[in-house]
Amino acid sequence: MASFSCKRILTPFTTEEIVVASVGERRLLSTDVEYIFTEKMTTEDSLVILKSYVNMWVRSQLKLERAELMFSESQEDIDNMVEEYRNSLLNYKLDQHYIEKSINAEITESDIESYYTKHSNEFRLNNIIVKARVVKVPETYRQSVKLQELMESPNSEKQQDFIDICDKNNFQLVVLDTWTNFNEFLGHLPTRKGDIYTKLLKSKDVQFMADESNKYLFNIYESKDKGEISPIVLAKDKIRKIILNQRRVDAINIYEDSLYIKAKRGDRIHINIGEVEAIDSLIVD
Numbered sequence: 001m002a003s004f005s006c007k008r009i010l011t012p013f014t015t016e017e018i019v020v021a022s023v024g025e026r027r028l029l030s031t032d033v034e035y036i037f038t039e040k041m042t043t044e045d046s047l048v049i050l051k052s053y054v055n056m057w058v059r060s061q062l063k064l065e066r067a068e069l070m071f072s073e074s075q076e077d078i079d080n081m082v083e084e085y086r087n088s089l090l091n092y093k094l095d096q097h098y099i100e101k102s103i104n105a106e107i108t109e110s111d112i113e114s115y116y117t118k119h120s121n122e123f124r125l126n127n128i129i130v131k132a133r134v135v136k137v138p139e140t141y142r143q144s145v146k147l148q149e150l151m152e153s154p155n156s157e158k159q160q161d162f163i164d165i166c167d168k169n170n171f172q173l174v175v176l177d178t179w180t181n182f183n184e185f186l187g188h189l190p191t192r193k194g195d196i197y198t199k200l201l202k203s204k205d206v207q208f209m210a211d212e213s214n215k216y217l218f219n220i221y222e223s224k225d226k227g228e229i230s231p232i233v234l235a236k237d238k239i240r241k242i243i244l245n246q247r248r249v250d251a252i253n254i255y256e257d258s259l260y261i262k263a264k265r266g267d268r269i270h271i272n273i274g275e276v277e278a279i280d281s282l283i284v285d
Contacts, residue, residue: 021054023061028054095248098255103247112239116232123230123238128182128201131222134189136172137215148217152206179234182223189216201225 018030036053037046071078116123135151137144143165150162166173174188186197190211200207206219224231263269 020050021058023058024065026061026065028057095252099248099251102251102254103244105244105247107240107243111243112236113232115239115243116235120229123235125224125226125228125230125234128198128226129179129224129231129234130176130182130185130201130220131179132176132185132218132220134174134176134185134216134218135166136188137169137217139210139213139215141169141215144215144217148206148208151217152219179224179231185220189218190214 019027020030020033021028033050033053036049041049068075133151135147137147141147147162147165150158150165153159153162163173165171176185182198182201189209191197191209201220201223204219204221206217208218209216260269
């Protein structure tokens with residue numbers, strides 16, 4: 001490779017192209033590599049980056065050279081694949097243009113609730129979910145019975161007393177007041193691997209478990225089984241994606257139909273198959 005200055009490449013006043021590297025008939029020109037440099041780079045830094053880039057370029061060209069030699073008989077297939085990829089990319093860019101231009105990306109709570117009401121059967125739970133509370137107290141705590149009574153009381157004042165006692169004694173209180181996977185809930189209890197604990201779901205009363213030094217008071221006050229319809233709060237993110245995707249599909253279909261109708265009216269479409277009338281009947285003018 002010929003020796004030259006990276007700074008020379010970076011100079012904006014030179015119009016001379018330098019051959020930075022070559023592989024057979026392929027050439028890498030200075031104008032091809034200008035974008036890899038920045039004004040803040042030192043000469044040493046730019047040289048390191050240039051050498052790395054050139055090394056990758058040379059290796060890539062050698063592989064292309066070998067591939068063309070080995071697969072010359074498949075050149076037509078490769079050209080077709082390249083053309084298909086080009087067409088696919090152009091269509092994708094056009095789709096994105098119309099999507100960004102025409103769709104409303106704002107999805108309201110009303111939109112979500114409406115979709116959920118119509119399609120709630122499509123949202124089934126894959127796992128048991130619960131709402132629950134767990135409080136961990138020392139085995140030696142003498143007021144655990146009283147704490148249990150306060151915990152299961154529906155009275156708001158007694159519930160506050162329960163929380164105050166937990167705070168005062170630094171008891172570990174876990175409040176799962178949003179839908180939580182049942183296995184995650186069990187992680188707060190001294191469970192044993194391999195045991196089944198679904199029987200705990202049968203009661204909304206305060207229950208307890210114990211290990212060597214602590215007692216765990218807990219109550220599961222709401223639960224939904226696997227296979228039941230998911231609460232809307234757990235389905236919201238999925239519904240948003242579904243609605244947005246449907247709007248994208250609708251936008252694409254609308255402009256595709258408009259392109260078809262315009263071309264048909266301009267006598268630019270000629271289909272020579274027997275089903276042409278059936279196809280045209282699907283397009284609403």
